[in-house]
Amino acid sequence: MKKKANKVYSFNWEGVNSRREKVKGVMDAEDINFVRAKLREQGINPKRVRKKSSLSFSFGDKINARDITLFSRQLATMIKAGVPVVQAFSITIEGQTKASMRNLLIDLRDQISAGTPVAQALRRHPKVFDELFCSLVEAGENSGTLETMLERVAIYKERMETLKNKIKKALYYPVFVLLIGMGVSALLLIKVVPEFEKMFAGFGAELPAFTQLVVNMSRFMQEWWYLVLGAMVAAVYIILMMKKRSPAFELRLSHLGLRLPVIGQLLHKSAVARFARTLSTSFAAGVTLVDSLESAGKASGSLVYNRHVQQVREDVSTGQQLNFAMRNGRLFPTMVNQMVAIGEESGALDTMLAKVADFYEEEVEAMVDNMTSLLEPMVIVVLGVIVGSLVIAMYLPIFQMGDIL
Structure with a gap:
């Protein structure tokens, strides 16, 4: 004992x-x-x-993917250099400045020094180390190639984080533009339009329809702005809560996202790239195809793709070939199905999936660059239309007075 x-x-x-x-x-x-x-x-x-103090574990220093990637690389380098695993953990701990990561590594080191296998120790922290990470480490321990698996995990996580950041960049930019437009409009309606309304009161003439519409909007915003803001916050909160508590609602949102113009194509290609990269990495490491599919579906980042991949997993577990199972839902592009079929026939499935991942990652990068270059002038146009419309509405009565005089 x-x-x-x-x-x-x-x-x-x-x-x-x-x-x-x-x-x-x-x-x-x-x-x-x-x-x-x-x-x-x-x-x-x-x-x-x-x-x-251990309080720092809970505040302001949450462990992120970059921390895990760096830890994987450091551990792989030291093990490759012949440093024992427990000592490698101790060296890594000494260089940690983030308290949460330091406490995590201390716990892992204590478990491993007590005889617990590395993969089993990692599985006790499922919020930090996903099943794919643990499976690859377990495969490395069993085959005596732990340092190789850790390095492979680091490369995989770096690529996945790069892809995630590109998607966030593409999705956050339109939202940011929309928020700026709404903020500018609210500021003009609440602060600027009332000053013009005071000036129009002395004209003694009926205001143009467009100007009257803007004035009415301004009055509404001045009186009920807190209700508008509260309704927006409540709507966002309700959507987030329904997404969290209702799988059916979350699935509908995922379907809706994939059907959006431009953004939908970006989400499709991103899901395929992440699926192919995860399946290639895990299958090449010796993880069974059925287990690899489970991890790949979760890593796709899309509930629609995850549901389809889990069905593919069930079909493969009954003996069906992967490429035929993938064709059933007509979700994956034809090129992906053909590449998978070639990989299965040639015995190089992991290589073909890696090529698919490379292709779609490049496609995502190109789409993000194109969207960014197109959205920059659109920002100017949108803000120009918003501000320009309000300015025109305010000066229309002045123009009409000039015509009368």
């Missing part, structure tokens, strides 16, 4: 070395006395030793 590992804490220390220079650092230990003893062994007279 293995002895249970004692809990390890992080301590900030300050002291004076043999040259009477002030030094400081961080050390992991079971108690403060061990830190003091260890420092004295190194010729450092400890002046102040204090346990780090």
